[in-house]
Amino acid sequence: MWSLNEIVKSTDLKLNELFKPGMVFFIEAIIVALLAISLFAILGLVLVLMERKVSSFMQVRLGPNRVGPKGMFQTVADTIKLIVKEGMTPDNADRFLFHLAPFLVMIVAMILLAPLPFANGFQIWDINIGVLFVSAVSSVSVIGILMAGWSSNNKYSLLGAMRSGAQIVSYELSAGFSILAIVILSGSLTFSDIIQSQANGWWLFKGHIPALIAFVIFIIAATAETNRAPFDMAEAESELTAGFHTEYSGMKFALFFLAEYVNVFIVCAIGATLFLGGWMPLHFGDNTTFNHVMDYIPGIVWFFGKTFFLIFIMMWFRWTFPRLRIDQLLNLEWKYLLPISLINLLLVTVVAISGWHF
Amino acid sequence: MYSTTEIVKQSTAEGEMVINIGPQHPATHGVLHFVITLNGETIKKVEPHLGYIHRSIEKMCESLSYRQFVYVTSRMDYLSSHINNHACCLVTEQALQIELPARALVIRVLMDELTRLASHMLWWASMAMDIGALTPFFHAFREREMITDIFEDTCGTRLTMNYMVPGGVLMDLHPDFQKKVHAFINQFKTKLPEYDELVTDNIIFQNRTKGIGYLSRESAISYGCTGPVARASGVSCDVRKHFPYAIYDKLDFKEIIDTGCDSWARYKVRMQEMRQSLHIIEQLIDNIPEGDFQAKTKAVLKPPKGEFYSKVETARGELGVYIVSEGATTPYRIKFRSPGFSNLSALEHMAVGGKIGDFVAVMGSIDLVIPDIDR
Numbered sequence: 167m168w169s170l171n172e173i174v175k176s177t178d179l180k181l182n183e184l185f186k187p188g189m190v191f192f193i194e195a196i197i198v199a200l201l202a203i204s205l206f207a208i209l210g211l212v213l214v215l216m217e218r219k220v221s222s223f224m225q226v227r228l229g230p231n232r233v234g235p236k237g238m239f240q241t242v243a244d245t246i247k248l249i250v251k252e253g254m255t256p257d258n259a260d261r262f263l264f265h266l267a268p269f270l271v272m273i274v275a276m277i278l279l280a281p282l283p284f285a286n287g288f289q290i291w292d293i294n295i296g297v298l299f300v301s302a303v304s305s306v307s308v309i310g311i312l313m314a315g316w317s318s319n320n321k322y323s324l325l326g327a328m329r330s331g332a333q334i335v336s337y338e339l340s341a342g343f344s345i346l347a348i349v350i351l352s353g354s355l356t357f358s359d360i361i362q363s364q365a366n367g368w369w370l371f372k373g374h375i376p377a378l379i380a381f382v383i384f385i386i387a388a389t390a391e392t393n394r395a396p397f398d399m400a401e402a403e404s405e406l407t408a409g410f411h412t413e414y415s416g417m418k419f420a421l422f423f424l425a426e427y428v429n430v431f432i433v434c435a436i437g438a439t440l441f442l443g444g445w446m447p448l449h450f451g452d453n454t455t456f457n458h459v460m461d462y463i464p465g466i467v468w469f470f471g472k473t474f475f476l477i478f479i480m481m482w483f484r485w486t487f488p489r490l491r492i493d494q495l496l497n498l499e500w501k502y503l504l505p506i507s508l509i510n511l512l513l514v515t516v517v518a519i520s521g522w523h524f
Numbered sequence: 525m526y527s528t529t530e531i532v533k534q535s536t537a538e539g540e541m542v543i544n545i546g547p548q549h550p551a552t553h554g555v556l557h558f559v560i561t562l563n564g565e566t567i568k569k570v571e572p573h574l575g576y577i578h579r580s581i582e583k584m585c586e587s588l589s590y591r592q593f594v595y596v597t598s599r600m601d602y603l604s605s606h607i608n609n610h611a612c613c614l615v616t617e618q619a620l621q622i623e624l625p626a627r628a629l630v631i632r633v634l635m636d637e638l639t640r641l642a643s644h645m646l647w648w649a650s651m652a653m654d655i656g657a658l659t660p661f662f663h664a665f666r667e668r669e670m671i672t673d674i675f676e677d678t679c680g681t682r683l684t685m686n687y688m689v690p691g692g693v694l695m696d697l698h699p700d701f702q703k704k705v706h707a708f709i710n711q712f713k714t715k716l717p718e719y720d721e722l723v724t725d726n727i728i729f730q731n732r733t734k735g736i737g738y739l740s741r742e743s744a745i746s747y748g749c750t751g752p753v754a755r756a757s758g759v760s761c762d763v764r765k766h767f768p769y770a771i772y773d774k775l776d777f778k779e780i781i782d783t784g785c786d787s788w789a790r791y792k793v794r795m796q797e798m799r800q801s802l803h804i805i806e807q808l809i810d811n812i813p814e815g816d817f818q819a820k821t822k823a824v825l826k827p828p829k830g831e832f833y834s835k836v837e838t839a840r841g842e843l844g845v846y847i848v849s850e851g852a853t854t855p856y857r858i859k860f861r862s863p864g865f866s867n868l869s870a871l872e873h874m875a876v877g878g879k880i881g882d883f884v885a886v887m888g889s890i891d892l893v894i895p896d897i898d899r
Binding site: 221224225226227321322325329395396398402403404405406407485486487488489490491492493494 | 541543549550551565652653654655656657658659661662663666722723726728729731732879880881882883884
């Protein structure tokens with residue numbers, strides 16, 4: 167059976183035969199960059215279309231169905247529209263920060279792709295502090311949002327950015343704690359180790375109730391961190407028109423838009439990796455027949471399947487729930503989620519030390 | 525309207541900022557302009573600016589005959605145009621003492637209640653949308669579409685009906701009317717619990733509406749609030765009960781009163797009113813009397829000299845029509861008492877002290893229709 171790992175290894179060997187080591191690194195970096203950028207483009211196209219189809223499914227309507235078969239090229243048409251649109255800069259805007267902000271948000275999303283394991287051995291950078299790296303880098307995106315809100319010279323943008331700042335900083339905590347629960351269970355910060363530790367069952371099933379609580383908190387915090395409804399305080403269409411990106415148009419707006427969807431993909435991928443085993447197929451116990459049957463499905467299918475399942479759940483939230491108010495949002499975090507995740511962390515530690523998990 | 529320096533001058537207090545909500549804003553549902561003074565997210569002052577959609581309907585009516593001016597009023601509160609028409613016809617009929625045939629009265633009440641349902645559905649949809657839930661909008665429009673289809677069959681239009689004329693209604697009901705209304709009733713009865721599941725029982729929605737936009741009974745009376753806004757503050761003010769017109773005195777329905785005084789109470793009152801309207805329609809739909817749909821009236825209506833006033837209960841509250849007649853073919857002076865204007869005046873009272881998110885939720889619960897406020 168083909169595997170991405172072998173393709174990567176044979177490509178590496180081939181390149182090493184042909185070029186000097188320095189050159190090999192350079193070529194591989196370019197290949198990886200191209201792959202990452204094309205993944206970005208495809209994700210943007212697919213997720214936007216998926217969001218529109220899911221929302222139309224929930225809102226008893228058809229959704230885009232005119233451009234291409236079943237409306238598949240709708241997002242392509244939208245992207246072309248956004249690219250050719252004029253990018254307006256408001257008067258009195260801080261021009262440097264205004265232009266920098268969308269790129270900062272985008273770059274953060276790109277860096278976060280690095281430690282994600284897409285399949286067995288198919289990973290850009292298996293850094294030994296992978297989990298820590300992800301939670302550290304993801305907090306930088308709030309700076310981009312604050313920058314956008316401040317530099318637009320618009321009160322709506324400023325309010326949106328301030329809300330977003332308060333929100334992301336708060337929810338980082340619960341997200342971090344729920345990630346820590348899995349780190350404690352698996353005993354490693356490296357993504358590949360965490361996945362290997364789930365070879366006999368996913369942590370969601372193995373970790374008893376604490377893992378389940380951590381998973382629920384992670385999903386809530388992830389939704390909040392990506393600024394999606396019901397926690398879309400930063401945009402809050404009916405209150406702040408478009409929040410921090412009110413003044414952005416054309417491609418710069420598209421970058422924010424794309425970054426939002428890529429961030430959704432990344433948090434869902436992290437959730438899938440930590441709690442649902444990433445590319446690891448559904449296994450129960452060691453060396454059972456069931457496991458061997460499941461192994462026939464390639465890892466990349468498992469990875470994307472789980473990730474898109476989580477993305478669907480987040481879209482389901484968005485199209486079902488009303489929006490919270492900003493103080494309720496912060497109350498939820500500081501009064502409920504944070505104490506619960508602290509206690510949960512204790513429980514997980516007890517479970518891990520006494521070896522009660524499977 | 526304001527230059528930058530003017531806005532800066534207005535916000536005198538430390539740490540306060542002035543923000544313009546509207547005239548183009550997703551939550552105002554029309555061209556309404558609020559100048560809001562904020563301290564952080566907390567609202568300190570709300571100042572509504574009207575006039576963006578003023579069409580001087582009252583002045584226009586003075587140059588139109590008693591048959592004609594009814595048509596202009598469809599454009600006031602476009603969500604309850606049947607009821608607006610009804611109010612105008614009532615005042616002319618009162619002046620000329622026209623007796624209406626039974627069939628016309630029943631048709632009018634049926635249309636009024638269908639309009640109220642359609643209007644409340646749109647309010648439900650837009651209030652949920654203001655609070656951030658986008659899906660209910662489409663669900664409500666699915667049912668509302670059935671009502672507008674019924675209207676289209678009956679009078680050819682879906683929004684500005686112009687169906688009621690002095691002396692009755694313009695034309696007879698469509699043959700399919702009863703069948704379609706029955707279909708609507710059946711559909712709506714299965715969907716109302718779904719509405720409750722989706723929005724009413726949602727904990728986020730309840731948290732967003734409970735305890736905000738407090739309007740005490742006394743304030744509701746002193747601001748002149750009517751309709752569901754006043755009834756949610758415990759004021760009994762249903763014109764259909766207190767000053768029955770058409771055949772409302774012969775019908776079995778309850779006036780919904782809630783003493784919660786907040787946005788949640790206003791929400792509950794409207795949800796219950798939908799059920800009451802449905803109940804009224806059910807009573808009448810199989811009992812439409814045969815006969816004329818219009819009384820015999822003179823070609824040119826000339827009410828006697830004097831002042832006339834009539835009022836009806838629209839979906840938003842009490843709509844009063846005041847006419848001064850000089851005995852001519854056109855009214856000498858006409859004045860509408862629109863429910864939206866009075867309800868809007870209580871908005872500042874309700875919103876101050878809340879957050880921006882509350883402001884939107886309060887505004888949604890008042891159910892503003894801007895052309896009704898501005899006329």
